[in-house]
Amino acid sequence: MEAPTPQRYTVLVVDDNPQLTKLMAMGLPDFGDFDVVTADDGIEGLIKCAELQPACMVLDVMMPGLDGYQLVRALRGDPVTAHIPLILLTAKVQEKDQYIGLASGADQYLCKPVLPSELSRAISAALHISAAERERKQVALAEEAFDDPGKR
Amino acid sequence: MATASAIPTQVVAPAKDAAAATPPKDERDQDRQRRRRLLISFAVVTVALLALTLGATTIVQFVAGAGSAVFFGALLVLTTTLAGLGLWLAWRAHLARAALLLVGAILLATFVTQIMLSGTTNAGLAFLLFAVYPLVILSAGVLADRRFILATAGAAALLSLLANFIAANNGMLLLFALAQESIATAIMYYFIAGYQANMQDLERTRQAYERMVRIDSLKEQFITSVNHELRNPTMAMLGYIELLQIPRNQSAGERLKLIVDEANDAGQGLRALINSILETRRMDQGIEDFVPQPVNVRDALTTAMRLIDPREANMTGREVRVRVSPALAIMGDRVHLQQILTNLISNAVKYSDLDAPVDVAAARVIDVQYSEGRWGRKTPVEREMVEIMVRDYGLGIPPEDVPVLFQRFARLPRDLASKVLGNGLGLHLCKALAEVMGGHIWLESTGIPGKGTTFYVRLPIATNAVPVPLPDEAHM
Numbered sequence: 217m218e219a220p221t222p223q224r225y226t227v228l229v230v231d232d233n234p235q236l237t238k239l240m241a242m243g244l245p246d247f248g249d250f251d252v253v254t255a256d257d258g259i260e261g262l263i264k265c266a267e268l269q270p271a272c273m274v275l276d277v278m279m280p281g282l283d284g285y286q287l288v289r290a291l292r293g294d295p296v297t298a299h300i301p302l303i304l305l306t307a308k309v310q311e312k313d314q315y316i317g318l319a320s321g322a323d324q325y326l327c328k329p330v331l332p333s334e335l336s337r338a339i340s341a342a343l344h345i346s347a348a349e350r351e352r353k354q355v356a357l358a359e360e361a362f363d364d365p366g367k368r
Numbered sequence: 369m370a371t372a373s374a375i376p377t378q379v380v381a382p383a384k385d386a387a388a389a390t391p392p393k394d395e396r397d398q399d400r401q402r403r404r405r406l407l408i409s410f411a412v413v414t415v416a417l418l419a420l421t422l423g424a425t426t427i428v429q430f431v432a433g434a435g436s437a438v439f440f441g442a443l444l445v446l447t448t449t450l451a452g453l454g455l456w457l458a459w460r461a462h463l464a465r466a467a468l469l470l471v472g473a474i475l476l477a478t479f480v481t482q483i484m485l486s487g488t489t490n491a492g493l494a495f496l497l498f499a500v501y502p503l504v505i506l507s508a509g510v511l512a513d514r515r516f517i518l519a520t521a522g523a524a525a526l527l528s529l530l531a532n533f534i535a536a537n538n539g540m541l542l543l544f545a546l547a548q549e550s551i552a553t554a555i556m557y558y559f560i561a562g563y564q565a566n567m568q569d570l571e572r573t574r575q576a577y578e579r580m581v582r583i584d585s586l587k588e589q590f591i592t593s594v595n596h597e598l599r600n601p602t603m604a605m606l607g608y609i610e611l612l613q614i615p616r617n618q619s620a621g622e623r624l625k626l627i628v629d630e631a632n633d634a635g636q637g638l639r640a641l642i643n644s645i646l647e648t649r650r651m652d653q654g655i656e657d658f659v660p661q662p663v664n665v666r667d668a669l670t671t672a673m674r675l676i677d678p679r680e681a682n683m684t685g686r687e688v689r690v691r692v693s694p695a696l697a698i699m700g701d702r703v704h705l706q707q708i709l710t711n712l713i714s715n716a717v718k719y720s721d722l723d724a725p726v727d728v729a730a731a732r733v734i735d736v737q738y739s740e741g742r743w744g745r746k747t748p749v750e751r752e753m754v755e756i757m758v759r760d761y762g763l764g765i766p767p768e769d770v771p772v773l774f775q776r777f778a779r780l781p782r783d784l785a786s787k788v789l790g791n792g793l794g795l796h797l798c799k800a801l802a803e804v805m806g807g808h809i810w811l812e813s814t815g816i817p818g819k820g821t822t823f824y825v826r827l828p829i830a831t832n833a834v835p836v837p838l839p840d841e842a843h844m
């Protein structure tokens with residue numbers, strides 16, 4: 217188990233697979249001080265994010281409507297939500313997909329299957345990423361893309 | 369209980385893909401394209417040659433003051449027009465007719481020229497022109513098929529006989545001309561036979577190669593989608609097991625039961641997925657082994673609806689409106705028909721809203737197929753068939769996705785991103801089953817959500833069954 221933090225964090229999980237949202241809603245609080253809220257697709261995710269201002273978000277990539285990448289870009293583009301740590305959780309395991317995910321602004325890219333304990337550790341880590349650090353990472357990625365435009 | 373594929377387990381599935389037995393339409397199209405290009409260039413050369421030689425002859429005759437100049441002029445106009453018409457027909461892809469016109473034009477020009485020249489100072493030319501006939505026979509082989517070579521050879525022999533009778537009257541010459549023509553015919557006949565066999569082999573190889581490439585890419589897609597669908601239930605199962613390892617969760621109670629149930633559900637989902645992967649292996653076994661017999665459509669429908677997997681398509685509270693006459697029967701295989709119906713109805717249910725109805729109807733129809741006869745004429749072939757219609761009021765299918773729909777492993781992008789279970793085999797199977805029973809399947813959809821999709825299957829009617837009243841008279 218994680219070392220308990222004094223504060224409880226709201227985590228918003230967006231995934232179109234009800235099996236997984238249920239698992240995370242039930243399992244994540246066992247491994248950290250999280251209140252888990254779930255959304256079934258990208259649009260609902262955006263709405264709930266604006267409503268709840270979660271401390272962290274976990275996003276699936278392949279979803280009907282707005283997919284994970286688009287959702288990340290939308291959240292990063294809005295000054296109100298730009299600071300929220302974002303974790304992409306996906307079945308797309310190719311390096312290319314990982315690159316796209318990180319380049320679109322996500323803090324972490326995890327490939328399914330991921331255990332609740334692992335996810336909770338990733339969330340805890342993401343909660344402590346500072347804005348400066350995120351910006352530095354993004355610049356590094358952008359430079360890489362600039363050096364090697366074919367990669368995207 | 370956990371078979372999640374749209375295919376019930378007793379399936380033995382299709383399909384040596386179409387190209388194996390009969391050359392597919394595509395192959396003939398390729399051949400036609402080649403012949404069309406050939407005919408067009410041949411027609412251009414023919415028009416030019418006829419215009420040049422006949423034009424020159426007309427001028428020579430005119431200068432010599434011969435009365436035949438007028439005939440040559442007229443012949444020039446006539447044959448050049450015929451050849452021009454041939455060019456136009458070749459352009460419009462009426463290949464057989466174009467070849468007929470072109471060869472006819474040359475034969476006619478040769479024959480008439482021989483007759484015309486025979487009485488003049490240039491009579492020697494008339495003899496020379498006997499050499500044109502074997503050349504025409506050679507061209508006929510290049511332009512069309514073996515039957516056309518024989519027809520041309522016959523016409524050429526007849527014309528040489530006539531020309532000799534009217535103009536030359538020389539037995540040795542005639543014998544020589546006929547021998548030349550026979551040799552040309554024999555050479556061309558056997559050459560073309562071999563050539564066509566080679567081309568067919570080549571076409572088949574190309575087709576087989578392209579099919580393999582296509583199947584390979586579809587398989588790739590399938591693996592991607594299976595990969596995606598495997599990861600979710602695996603993650604759920606492992607996740608719940610991890611929760612079970614926490615001592616706090618192990619005390620009996622509501623929470624323990626919930627965790628165990630969820631882990632079990634995820635495991636069942638995995639099993640279903642593995643089953644559906646196995647179905648793809650079974651698809652390679654033959655489905656041709658059945659003895660056609662009358663199968664009552666309504667009975668098959670009743671069984672088919674029972675076989676729809678409740679995990680995959682929830683039928684409860686679903687209105688399925690059936691209009692099938694009790695006496696209607698097809699000639700085919702009972703299990704094949706049931707599989708087609710199960711697949712189509714479960715698709716209709718899967719891809720529409722929970723409260724949207726599904727229509728199923730079957731009726732006697734006259735099916736008209738066109739077969740290409742001689743000289744490219746299309747003759748309609750009429751058959752009595754049973755048309756089964758399955759209509760939903762769901763999402764519809766975008767027109768651009770329709771062509772790939774019946775392919776193996778094909779799933780629409782929107783389905784890959786959705787929760788709808790499927791392995792991309794159902795419609796491919798339906799098509800193979802319908803075709804193996806001598807029928808066909810197609811669909812109509814505007815692609816507008818709510819307007820839905822209608823699938824049609826036509827199968828041979830059981831002829832010795834009791835006459836079936838028209839659909840208006842019998843409702844179910």
